[in-house]
Amino acid sequence: MVVSNRVPVPSDSGSPAAGGLAVALNAALQQRGGFWFGWSGNVSEEETPLQVHDFGRVSYAVTDLSQRDIDEYYAGFANRALWPVCHYRLDLTEISANDTAGYFRVNEFFARRLATLLKPDDVIWIHDYHFIPLAAYLRQMGFENRMGFFLHIPWAPYDVSSALPAYQTVLSGLTRYDVVGFQTRRDVENFTRCLEQEKMARDLGDGRWEADGRVFKVDAFPIGIETDLFRQEAREAKSNSLVRRMRASMEDKHLIIGVDRLDYSKGIRQRIEAFACMLERFPNMRNKVTFLQITPKSRSEVPEYLKMQHEVAEQAGWTNGKFGDVDWTPVRYINKAVSRTSLAGLYRSARVGMVTPLRDGMNLVAKEYVASQRGTDPGVLVLSRFAGAAEELDSALLVNPYDTEATANAIVRALEMSLEERKERWKAMMARLRSNTVDHWCANFMAVLTQEQSCALPKGAE
Numbered sequence: 158m159v160v161s162n163r164v165p166v167p168s169d170s171g172s173p174a175a176g177g178l179a180v181a182l183n184a185a186l187q188q189r190g191g192f193w194f195g196w197s198g199n200v201s202e203e204e205t206p207l208q209v210h211d212f213g214r215v216s217y218a219v220t221d222l223s224q225r226d227i228d229e230y231y232a233g234f235a236n237r238a239l240w241p242v243c244h245y246r247l248d249l250t251e252i253s254a255n256d257t258a259g260y261f262r263v264n265e266f267f268a269r270r271l272a273t274l275l276k277p278d279d280v281i282w283i284h285d286y287h288f289i290p291l292a293a294y295l296r297q298m299g300f301e302n303r304m305g306f307f308l309h310i311p312w313a314p315y316d317v318s319s320a321l322p323a324y325q326t327v328l329s330g331l332t333r334y335d336v337v338g339f340q341t342r343r344d345v346e347n348f349t350r351c352l353e354q355e356k357m358a359r360d361l362g363d364g365r366w367e368a369d370g371r372v373f374k375v376d377a378f379p380i381g382i383e384t385d386l387f388r389q390e391a392r393e394a395k396s397n398s399l400v401r402r403m404r405a406s407m408e409d410k411h412l413i414i415g416v417d418r419l420d421y422s423k424g425i426r427q428r429i430e431a432f433a434c435m436l437e438r439f440p441n442m443r444n445k446v447t448f449l450q451i452t453p454k455s456r457s458e459v460p461e462y463l464k465m466q467h468e469v470a471e472q473a474g475w476t477n478g479k480f481g482d483v484d485w486t487p488v489r490y491i492n493k494a495v496s497r498t499s500l501a502g503l504y505r506s507a508r509v510g511m512v513t514p515l516r517d518g519m520n521l522v523a524k525e526y527v528a529s530q531r532g533t534d535p536g537v538l539v540l541s542r543f544a545g546a547a548e549e550l551d552s553a554l555l556v557n558p559y560d561t562e563a564t565a566n567a568i569v570r571a572l573e574m575s576l577e578e579r580k581e582r583w584k585a586m587m588a589r590l591r592s593n594t595v596d597h598w599c600a601n602f603m604a605v606l607t608q609e610q611s612c613a614l615p616k617g618a619e
């Protein structure tokens with residue numbers, strides 16, 4: 158049983174859902190048979206029955222939510238409290254008692270709906286910050302199934318995360334799982350420090366913790382991509398019309414690419430600022446490079462996102478106004494989604510991939526950019542030290558995205574890097590991507606979740 162807020166219900170033709178994570182989880186579910194459960198994405202003011210869609214051995218069960226539920230649970234607590242706190246942004250955190258209550262109420266509602274589907278031997282894998290308390294509600298209802306939780310976003314250090322409303326309830330909710338997975342060692346350390354600080358669990362060693370007589374495992378499971386498949390897609394994308402149009406429009410200029418949801422955690426404004434700083438300080442680069450930033454709008458109902466959308470647009474406009482010419486637009490800023498194949502082809506065409514979030518759980522764009530490159534003439538990844546991906550991709554040009562000048566210098570260094578160094582760095586990163594694909598991630602998590610010893614402490618061990 159996979160649970161996530163968004164559920165990639167396939168179209169009626171049964172075609173697989175797009176996106177590496179969805180594809181990998183679908184594959185794991187197809188092998189074992191099972192359900193994917195979550196929100197339908199629709200609003201309904203009446204309580205409607207669960208909608209179940211069967212595709213082969215996998216069924217998708219989704220439920221509608223009322224507008225109030227969405228406002229308080231999704232746009233409220235999840236995205237105005239949990240999201241900013243987990244991304245170290247207390248300045249953007251909005252505390253509201255209504256939203257907090259709504260988050261727990263909607264989680265209880267999801268738990269009740271999920272309960273109608275559960276069988277005693279079902280293994281349940283719950284994803285992301287929307288559903289932290291789900292296991293606690295299921296346990297209260299008497300479910301003793303194996304339950305795993307994976308957080309796709311970072312977990313902030315104690316002093317930051319403890320500012321979260323209902324912090325202790327959120328934290329103790331995580332102790333109700335059998336396995337709690339994070340993207341990086343840093344997140345694991347931050348989380349276990351919180352457990353210690355609050356004296357909420359006892360360290361049994363080897364990643365095992367005990368709380369209220371239950372043992373649970375905490376570990377890092379860095380998520381990967383479908384490395385070979387994505388690489389294949391990038392190779393084949395040369396016939397893709399959008400990629401061809403883009404290449405034709407580039408003439409002999411170098412392409413620098415950034416691809417992100419329009420989110421303040423991604424550091425998009427700071428990135429454009431660094432690009433502008435580079436043009437200011439290295440006039441020889443003017444008219445030689447184009448920066449393409451593809452940024453579909455996201456969570457626009459959340460006020461902090463709306464404000465940031467204006468700031469990014471202003472920064473792009475200002476840069477073009479200051480440095481552009483009649484025949485050259487330095488920043489091409491696009492607010493629409495682009496297909497996976499087109500993205501793969503664009504990454505392959507780009508000499509530099511800019512992945513400079515201020516904080517990120519992993520960031521799969523970094524991995525996709527590397528996987529798309531030609532081994533004989535690879536581009537350079539400029540990667541934020543604060544992306545989870547930096548733990549594995551340490552052969553990228555690592556930058557502090559808050560340091561505009563240093564990031565500007567890294568862009569120039571990337572553009573001027575010798576072929577030999579580009580190949581060396583790329584090879585090292587590809588080796589990491591091949592040894593940890595999304596299939597490894599899925600299999601590792603499931604192995605720990607299904608093989609860990611039963612959660613009850615042996616007698617006399619207390």
Ligand code: F6P
Pocket residue numbers: 162163285309310455456
């Ligand atoms: O990064 C966390 C995450 O849940 C991703 O898994 C997902 O791509 C993104 O946020 C989606 O956000 P939303 O569902 O709010 O559009």
